Amino acid sequence: MVREGKLSWLTHDLTHRGVTAWLLTVLLTGFYLVLYYTEVFTSVARAIGLDSKWTFYGLVYTSAIVVGGIFVLRKYRHNRYQVVRTSVVMFVQAVFAFSIPAILKFFHQPEYYFSYFWPLKFDDFVPGTIFHLPLVYILYSFLGSLLLVPVLGIFFGKRWYCSWVCGCGGLANTAGDPLRHLTSKSSAAWKFEKIAIHTVLTVCVALTALLFVTWGVGNRAPALARFTSGFQTFYAFLVVAMLSGVVGAGLYPIGGTRIWCRNFCPMAALLGLVQKFGRFRITVKDNMCISCGLCSKYCEMGIDVRSYAQANQSFTRASCVGCGLCAEVCPRGVLRLENVRRRHPQELALVQISPARGGSRVAI
Amino acid sequence: MRYVIIGNGVAGTTAALTLRAREPEAEITMISGESDYFFSRTALMYAYMDRMTLRDLEPHERKVFAKQRIDLVRDWVVDLDATERTLRLKSGKTIAYERLLLATGSLGTRLDWPGLQSAKEGxxxxxxxxxxxxxxxxxxxxxxxxxxxxxxxxxxxxxxxxxxxxxxxxxxxxxxxxxxxxxxxxxxxxxxxxxxxxxxxxxxxxxxxxxxxxxxxxxxxxxxxxxxxxxxxxxxxxGVSPAVDWLRTVKTPPKIERGIRVSPSFETSLPAVWAAGDCAEFAQDGEWVVEQIWYSAKRQGELAARAMLGDRVRYEPPIFYNSAKFFEIEYTSTGSIGKPPEGSRTFFCRIPGKEASVRIVEQNGAVVGVNMLGARWDHTFFERWITERRSMDYVVNHLREAQFDVEFARVEIAAVEASYKQWRSPVSS
The missing domain is CATH 3.50.50.60 (FAD/NAD(P)-binding domain)
Structure with a gap:
């Protein structure tokens, strides 16, 4: 039941797909389209002394994370995991994703984002781009993407990146926090997620391979070069501009905060696979779940956490970004994020388990 | 086999899914007058506080019931004829059963305060x-x-x-x-x-x-x-009381006192009729008791279904445990709590700087109960220690293992240990 009062009506409407939520969606998607395809924000940027519309966008984005983050820090101040995690994600955004690139640019150095890696930051792996950078950047990009990301993923799960470092997760977990419950929990949405995200990953890997081949072949195959360049433009338009920007952030008030991360991000797909083989899991306390459903409701990745909790089944889902909100909202303290040495094979099973105790399994 | 379950709460639904898992061919019908689908009663407060919709309270996707071929009937049962093995519904329909489970749950207890009967609103x-x-x-x-x-x-x-x-x-x-x-x-x-x-x-x-x-x-x-x-x-x-009043006036009522009296295998006094969950009353240590907790209803629902399937079932309630949340303070409890048993000694300590405390009760050298406030603990450790009759020393020394708080927020066990030392031998310090 909605609390009485005009302000309560507004917050409810904004966070429950009401009229104002749709209006906000139109505004947000419009903002992205204007940003990508017009120069309106170039003049805005100049007016406030910034060099480009992208720096302006970075400033807006970082401000959203910082302001939203302050609210989140207050809201979850009793939960130290949330306090530490939110502080880190705010810090990384403000320093690594905004200040350092801006400073580098000011000193006419390459504008490099140290908090992004392949396959999310695709450009850093394009031979034509990366090999023009100083060796330090090349090493950072390759070792970071191919070694640091998966190794940390094995030890801590994908959360070390997706909810501690990444800017997409940063926005979702700060300014987007009041909208986190909107992500669909249906099994149909889960099916879509699995197909969509692995398709993007496959396309992304194929494109990367193609870029290396094209670079290796050099000028000998102009047709291949044309094809690869077309492919890259297509990927940049569909995946980077549309899915991560317009759809991913624009639809926050309607589809929740992790549309991009859950369904399309190739980095999340890759880390999800790593996570399945790593140490991270959500531990479920035996027979304490009351099936209230707060965990599922507030899961931004659309995981039906309750289905595991009520079946007394600790689990590792590829999509889980380890934000820890399921554990936070649980009124009976049933859930805990853990990095464990050994996991039971059943935790990796994709089959749902019947609510009946004692492991009687039903394919639902 | 034709199974009918009255009540679609946690006991009834768990029973239905257990029956289905074991008998793919059986006919299973679940009747409820309260709701179309199983919902989590324990989460009513979150619907009232706008944190969830009523639909969010449903622990299973609705299609699960169709897929599991569990027929859901939305109606109130008004009569039970155990000789004919039929139920009469409020709508006038009759439903036949071969095996019946009563899982009607409980209702808020009503007392006869003066004025209450005439209250029209509020x-x-x-x-x-x-x-x-x-x-x-x-x-x-x-x-x-x-x-x-x-x-x-x-x-x-x-x-x-x-x-x-x-x-x-x-x-x-x-x-x-x-x-x-x-x-x-x-x-x-x-x-x-x-x-x-x-x-x-x-x-x-x-x-x-x-x-x-x-x-x-x-x-x-x-x-x-x-x-x-x-x-x-x-x-x-x-408090809550078993929702059994309607059963007292049916054609063939089962034996009812506070709740429906059942054997350790959940049989009622009627043939082919079982009862489980909040509405069932069973004997424990020579007393008749009703368990009215979510997890006990779940456990009973599963075991009653197994009894209906012909398994040999003997229900013995496990060591009592519960958890709760009072506004923001979380609470976990295991074993004998409340009034300390005679000859017992109790260690209690408030955790500094937090609305948190630890209470451990020991009787004859073995821990019998644990009451924890303001932090998260895994009750299964306490259950094990109580079963193993561990001493208070042992429990305090191993307390760390039972911690279940979020990362970076573990309670400082050192403070508890120090306080325990002080309590045990105040002279030496």
Whole structure:
């Protein structure tokens, strides 16, 4: 039941797909389209002394994370995991994703984002781009993407990146926090997620391979070069501009905060696979779940956490970004994020388990 | 085989899914008058506080029931004929069964306070979907509310009303909040916490009379102490009772006392009729008891289904445990709590800087109960230690293993250990 009062009506409407939520969606998607395809924000940027519309966008984005983050820090101040995690994600955004690139640019150095890696930051792996950078950047990009990301993923799960470092997760977990419950929990949405995200990953890997081949072949195959360049433009338009920007952030008030991360991000797909083989899991306390459903409701990745909790089944889902909100909202303290040495094979099973105790399994 | 289950709560639904898992061909029908689909009653408060929709309370996707071929009937059962093995529904339909499970749950306990019978508006309970609808209907026309009953449902209703900005008076019969589960020290922490949320919590107050306005709406309650508390909404949360009254007047009633009397394998006094969950009353250590907790209903539902399938089942309730949340303070309890048993000794310590405490009760050299406030603990460790009859020393030394708090927020066990040392041998320090 909605609390009485005009302000309560507004917050409810904004966070429950009401009229104002749709209006906000139109505004947000419009903002992205204007940003990508017009120069309106170039003049805005100049007016406030910034060099480009992208720096302006970075400033807006970082401000959203910082302001939203302050609210989140207050809201979850009793939960130290949330306090530490939110502080880190705010810090990384403000320093690594905004200040350092801006400073580098000011000193006419390459504008490099140290908090992004392949396959999310695709450009850093394009031979034509990366090999023009100083060796330090090349090493950072390759070792970071191919070694640091998966190794940390094995030890801590994908959360070390997706909810501690990444800017997409940063926005979702700060300014987007009041909208986190909107992500669909249906099994149909889960099916879509699995197909969509692995398709993007496959396309992304194929494109990367193609870029290396094209670079290796050099000028000998102009047709291949044309094809690869077309492919890259297509990927940049569909995946980077549309899915991560317009759809991913624009639809926050309607589809929740992790549309991009859950369904399309190739980095999340890759880390999800790593996570399945790593140490991270959500531990479920035996027979304490009351099936209230707060965990599922507030899961931004659309995981039906309750289905595991009520079946007394600790689990590792590829999509889980380890934000820890399921554990936070649980009124009976049933859930805990853990990095464990050994996991039971059943935790990796994709089959749902019947609510009946004692492991009687039903394919639902 | 044709199975019919009355009640689609956690006991009934768990039983239905257990039956299906074992008997792919059986016909399974589940009847409920309250709701179309199984929902989590324990989460009613979150619907009331706008944190979830009613649909969110449903623990399974709706299509699960079609897929599992569990026929759902929305109706009230009005008659049971165990000789013909039929049920008559309120709509007039008749349903035949071969094996029947009664899983009708419980309802908010009602007492016959003067004035209560004539109240037309403003009296609410907080157990069923209907109760929630009542609460939501009278909320807008309420500015002051009184909640009676010092248990979990009471504090949940209080939290909801406080959320909606009502001036809440919370009347508790005992000198301190929830003496059934909390000792005075823990209760003080909780009481202080509840009061900090603007709730006027009063101990040693018992309702004498419900006061009504000319229109039949509640206008207050008078306590036995003589004090009067004005309100437009009176929440009664003095416990729950098995929802079995309708069964007393059917053609062939099973044996009923407080609840439906069942054997250790959940058989009622009627042939081919079992009962499980909140509505069932069974013998434990020579006493008849009713278990009214979510997990016990779940456990009973599964075991009753297995009994109906022909398994040899002998139900023995495990070591008692429970958990709760009082506004923000979490609580975990295992074993014998409440009144300490004779000859026992109790270690209690408040964790510095937190609304948290640790209580361990030992009897004859073995720990028998643990009561924890303000931090998260894995009760399965406590269960094991109690079963293994571990000493208090052992439990304190291994307390670390049972911690279940979020990362970076583990309670400082060192403080507990230091306090324990001091308590055990105050001279040496």
């Amino acid at each position: 009296v609410v309970h907080f157990v069923t979907l209907d109760d929630l609808a009542q609460c939501e209907r009278v909320t807008p026309s309420t500015s002051e509310a009184v909640v009676v009953g010092g248990g979990l449902i009471g504090v949940e209703l209080v939290e909801c009303l406080a959320f909606h900005g009502k001036k809440v008076t919370y009347l508790v019969r005992s000198p301190w909040y929830w003496p059934g589960a909390l000792a005075m020290e823990e209760s003080e922490i909780i009481t202080e916490h509840i009061r900090r949320h603007g709730v006027d919590l009063r101990g040693t107050e018992e309702v004498d009379e419900v006061l009504l306005g000319a229109d039949g709406r509640v206008r207050g309650v008078r306590a036995k102490s003589g004090a009067e508390f004005g309100c437009q909404m009176l929440g009664i949360a003095i």
